[in-house]
Amino acid sequence: MSALPPSGHPIHPPERNEWDGRAEWDGRTEWAAAPTTRPRWSEPAVEAYGLGMEYRRGWALRDCSFRLPAGRICGLVGPNGAGKSTLMSLVTGMARPTAGRLRVFGAEAHSPDGSLRTAFLSQDKPLFRRFTVAETLLMGARLNPSWDRATAEAIVRAGNVPLTARVGTLSGGQRTRVAFALAFGKRPDLLVLDEPMADLDPLVRKELTLALAAEAAAHGTTVLISSHMLSELEDLCDYLLVIADGSLRLAGDAHELLAAHTLIDGGPADVPAAVGGHRVVETSGAAGRAVTLVRLEGPPPVPPASRAGRTPGLEDLLLGYLRSPEAPPLICPSARVGDIADAIANNPTTKDAAA
């Protein structure tokens, strides 16, 4: 079990074999002493039950059930049109689900209690173009009782963005930095970032990624971040949600997911007998250099005899599932929720809403 403090995100997640969701952090006593407004480590930040969203053209999201524990940095991955932005707009309460339920820190996502604890940085990063940078930060301070002025200004200053410049005159990357400052300054418990780094140069991307990890670690912030840059997510995330065609494909602790797979050199015929009973997710690569991603089935922990091959990297795993829509979804125990009926019955808020 990890000995990291509850405020410390594993940038590279620690070795953990727990399959039953017991792998919580040590040091709960220390966490319990933190102000009560911060999320407790074992508290779920997001719980979705049979979540669905239908637009005129059809369902963008269907029957998604998962749990995101508080304090994790969760990568949200999927091809274009998979439903990532839709899921984020539901989590941030900007849209209401057509089906199912969604709770943020125990409150309905669209309720004031849910949205007060959330900050959202959307793909288009809406800012007032006529405001100066200083006026934009002042607006952040006026609108947010828990505004962290020092953090917000430090982010802006690190990019040498003049506080007197009008937002409309900034480059795309500079505007992104100001939007980041607004989101961080709010000191949310849940920070939702929709492809935030897309218009940044590699150096700035690295700098803001490190700032994000440090801020999240320092304040126990839960982060849900979508990106098409898998290597970036590998460095940052310790939790994953993968969606394709509106459905959940993978969900859970990154180490749980990786430990459930092995990578064998060669095609399906090269898979050793010890792994033979398991499920081939996909074979990729040219002849002679093919590799096969195998999902280890059976009750955890997976027996050592079937541990042939090597543990895949996050990119191998994500690409394998994105290229193989026929592979059944894998929702790890850490990401499973109970029945929607239980969720409604055990929560007075949702019970009232359902009535």
Ligand SMILES: Nc1ncnc2c1ncn2[C@@H]1O[C@H](COP(=O)(O)OP(=O)(O)OP(=O)(O)O)[C@@H](O)[C@H]1O
């Ligand atoms: N406001 C809307 N009205 C109608 N259809 C929508 C709307 N928003 C999204 N969709 C549709 O829902 C599906 C999912 O879109 P969404 O933007 O959530 O995908 P995404 O995974 O974020 O994609 P990308 O990676 O390209 O940003 C798409 O088919 C899209 O056309």
